[in-house]
Amino acid sequence: MKTTYTSLLVIAMLTLLLSNQIQVSVAVTCSPVQLAPCLGAIMSSSTQPSKACCDKLREQKPCLCGYMRDPNLRQYVNTPNGKKVANTCDAPLPNC
Structure with a gap:
């Protein structure tokens, strides 16, 4: 009987620990306006992308x-500067 309670306690603790590891996915609203901070870097090869970009x-x-x-x-997006900005930001363009 004591082993059963101990087992249940261990299972409950593992469940709590693992539930903290689960990430909730958040839907992204696709809006190209959100990329406005990147426009300067995309338009000019000499401009580095900002953190906001x-x-x-x-x-x-x-x-x-x-x-x-x-x-x-x-x-x-699909230009040499656009690809450079994406790579610099560690977000390379996907193969679509």
Whole structure:
């Protein structure tokens, strides 16, 4: 009987520990306007992306394929400077 209670206690503790490790995924709202902090770096090869740019780029990463398919946005995202900014921010453009 004592072994059963101990086993249940261990299982309960493991469950609590593992539940803290589970990450909740948050849906990203795809909005190219969110990448406005990156515009200077994308338009000029001599401008380094800011921390705000990199943060937004990593946040919007699930949206990049959609942006690359959009003819109006492709000219900014899928360019040598756009790729450079993405790589500098450690958020390389996905293969879509």
